[in-house]
Amino acid sequence: MRVVHAASFGISAMAAIIAIAGHDWTEANAAGKESYAEAVVDAAGNLGVPRDYRTTYQFLGSWAIAGDAGRGSKELHAVLASPGAIDAYRKDGQFPDGTVLVKEVFQTTTQEMTTGTVSRAQTLKGWFVMVKDSVGHHPGHALWGDGWGWAWFDASNPSKTTSTDYKSDCLSCHVPAQASDWVYVDGYPPLRR
Numbered sequence: 001m002r003v004v005h006a007a008s009f010g011i012s013a014m015a016a017i018i019a020i021a022g023h024d025w026t027e028a029n030a031a032g033k034e035s036y037a038e039a040v041v042d043a044a045g046n047l048g049v050p051r052d053y054r055t056t057y058q059f060l061g062s063w064a065i066a067g068d069a070g071r072g073s074k075e076l077h078a079v080l081a082s083p084g085a086i087d088a089y090r091k092d093g094q095f096p097d098g099t100v101l102v103k104e105v106f107q108t109t110t111q112e113m114t115t116g117t118v119s120r121a122q123t124l125k126g127w128f129v130m131v132k133d134s135v136g137h138h139p140g141h142a143l144w145g146d147g148w149g150w151a152w153f154d155a156s157n158p159s160k161t162t163s164t165d166y167k168s169d170c171l172s173c174h175v176p177a178q179a180s181d182w183v184y185v186d187g188y189p190p191l192r193r
């Protein structure tokens, strides 16, 4: 009798622990990557640009936006992911909860070099940040929904977004990538298996 009682307590205690974990970034992120999301999101759901992403994040890919006239590119976009996201995506084609994506937007300068006409990053205009949230941690928050937190930051203020509503500021432009969880995965060679 005692043994049975102890076993049933064990199961319900475990269920309680799992239920608690379900409200945390840790659930889908067994490798402890929740810290990357926690580093950029406060309890109220306000987003920020991660510190040190240039040395700690993993490079996904880049985009060159053609100049309106003449040769070269007018903007360069560099996209990085929080550590662990690439490995996880290559396994099951999903970005784990808590994944942080950063897109740097640079104005360019274009010059003749020994390789040809070349545009390179010159002035940082700011960052787009997305944080994966399949659970819906911030219901009713205008910058959270459709599985992500969304925000733009001017270069002058990486801790305060100027975005007010992801549906009007972001989502319509990401519709072509809706089938791949709103992310333009075709531009990111490390995600290919």
Ligand code: HEC
Binding pocket: 063, 065, 077, 079, 101, 102, 103, 128, 129, 130, 149, 150, 151, 152, 163, 166, 169, 170, 171, 173, 174, 182, 183, 184, 185
């Ligand atoms: C004018 C259309 C447009 C708007 C507005 C827009 N995006 Fe994007 N976004 C794109 C396109 C297209 C790409 C990929 C190609 C590129 O960078 O030019 C992209 C790429 C990204 C990336 C890199 C990961 C990915 O999805 O491929 C992030 C992060 C991102 N956008 C976040 C945001 C956020 C957050 C907002 C709103 C604050 C936003 N975007 C608004 C069109 C847009």
